[in-house]
Amino acid sequence: MPGSTEDLIRELSGDLPPVRPMARARTIAGLALAASLPVYVWWFGGQGLRHQLVEGQAPSLVYILAALVMVLLAAGGLVFGLTSVIPGRENDARVGRRIFGLGVGVATALFFFQWFAGSTALVEGVRSSLHCAAGALWLALPAGIIVGGYVLRGLARSLPAALAAAFTGGMGLAAVMVHLTCPHPDPLHMVLGHALAPLYGGVASIALTSVFAALGIGPGSTTSPG
Amino acid sequence: MPNEDDEARWAASMRAAQAGDAEAFESLLREILPRVRAQVFSRLGGRDHAEDVVQNVLLSIHRSRHTYQPNRRFKPWLNAVMRNAVIDSLRARRHEWRHQDFDEFEIADEENPFPVGNPDAISPEFEAALAKLPDGQREAVEMLHFQELSVKEAAERSGTSASALKVRAHRGRARLRELLEGRR
Numbered sequence: 320m321p322g323s324t325e326d327l328i329r330e331l332s333g334d335l336p337p338v339r340p341m342a343r344a345r346t347i348a349g350l351a352l353a354a355s356l357p358v359y360v361w362w363f364g365g366q367g368l369r370h371q372l373v374e375g376q377a378p379s380l381v382y383i384l385a386a387l388v389m390v391l392l393a394a395g396g397l398v399f400g401l402t403s404v405i406p407g408r409e410n411d412a413r414v415g416r417r418i419f420g421l422g423v424g425v426a427t428a429l430f431f432f433q434w435f436a437g438s439t440a441l442v443e444g445v446r447s448s449l450h451c452a453a454g455a456l457w458l459a460l461p462a463g464i465i466v467g468g469y470v471l472r473g474l475a476r477s478l479p480a481a482l483a484a485a486f487t488g489g490m491g492l493a494a495v496m497v498h499l500t501c502p503h504p505d506p507l508h509m510v511l512g513h514a515l516a517p518l519y520g521g522v523a524s525i526a527l528t529s530v531f532a533a534l535g536i537g538p539g540s541t542t543s544p545g
Numbered sequence: 546m547p548n549e550d551d552e553a554r555w556a557a558s559m560r561a562a563q564a565g566d567a568e569a570f571e572s573l574l575r576e577i578l579p580r581v582r583a584q585v586f587s588r589l590g591g592r593d594h595a596e597d598v599v600q601n602v603l604l605s606i607h608r609s610r611h612t613y614q615p616n617r618r619f620k621p622w623l624n625a626v627m628r629n630a631v632i633d634s635l636r637a638r639r640h641e642w643r644h645q646d647f648d649e650f651e652i653a654d655e656e657n658p659f660p661v662g663n664p665d666a667i668s669p670e671f672e673a674a675l676a677k678l679p680d681g682q683r684e685a686v687e688m689l690h691f692q693e694l695s696v697k698e699a700a701e702r703s704g705t706s707a708s709a710l711k712v713r714a715h716r717g718r719a720r721l722r723e724l725l726e727g728r729r
Binding site: 323324326327328329330331332333334335336337338339340341342343404405406407408409472473474476 | 562563564565566567568570571574575578596599600603604607609610611612613614615616617618621622623624625626629705706707708709712713716
């Protein structure tokens with residue numbers, strides 16, 4: 320063994336503080352959900368279940384597709400975000416990325432379809448969606464803090480991507496809650512205010528991460544030592 | 546090729562290392578070293594910097610040991626850390642070829658809060674904290690931050706490897722931060 324590598328092994332094992340192993344990704348997902356439950360309950364208490372659902376009306380196709388998008392973004396985002404920061408879980412991260420990509424694809428198709436269908440002007444649709452998107456953002460805060468903390472502690476190949484996916488996942492869960500309570504019947508509103516809301520969270524987290532990186536704040540995303 | 550016995554033993558050693566068992570960690574590093582070398586040399590084709598990359602892999606294992614989850618297999622974790630470290634080392638190498646002052650860049654990139662090469666800017670508190678460092682760490686910090694030596698020059702002067710010197714400097718800076726922030 321060359322002397323320098325021998326030196327290094329001695330250096331590395333010479334002063335070895337204990338470390339707390341990363342928790343399982345599913346434990347963190349469960350914790351994020353548990354932490355979010357009180358705000359979900361509070362939201363439901365204030366808003367009540369969507370009256371069309373209470374009255375037993377069959378949901379529209381857009382309503383169902385929007386719900387599907389949110390579930391795909393939540394599942395894919397959380398799986399990708401939480402597993403991509405654990406070395407050796409690349410296969411799980413790949414599955415999460417595919418589910419997430421499918422969600423983005425369906426969301427994009429749904430948006431353009433509703434936009435060109437032209438039932439509502441885009442500006443009006445955006446304006447009416449702000450309240451729901453903001454609601455999803457607030458509801459996602461507990462989950463976002465937990466999954467964000469996990470991602471920051473892990474070993475991300477790309478920190479912005481892992482954080483964005485994890486935040487999008489957390490917002491996906493919150494957007495489902497908004498979707499279940501919002502009585503707005505307009506399809507463009509459902510797409511802009513509910514289905515796409517998780518992606519706003521992802522974009523915002525990328526913007527924030529980039530600002531912090533530019534300011535030299537926060538951990539790097541590389542695994543390279545020294 | 547490692548067998549299931551290796552897997553169980555390495556996983557146990559890593560769990561012990563996470564709990565702070567230095568002997569277990571040293572033994573683990575020695576055991577996996579041939580595997581690391583084989584992987585790195587097969588990727589790099591025995592280039593002259595291959596041993597540097599091997600050392601970077603060992604550093605990565607040390608720094609990311611908290612990401613090993615005790616309920617999972619060790620070898621996939623090791624392979625991923627190895628692969629990432631090799632890729633990062635190759636990227637850093639390319640960067641080094643483009644930037645002659647790579648060593649200085651690398652030090653700046655570690656968010657060094659200390660006044661480089663400016664002894665007038667050193668406060669009595671800083672001097673006192675510096676004096677409390679172990680000899681090796683103090684020497685590394687002084688050479689890199691006050692004498693403005695490159696990592697290579699400092700390593701030659703102290704008779705150790707560049708990677709080991711970087712470890713000492715990194716630990717020295719971390720300890721200095723703690724001392725200056727009054728954490729200990």
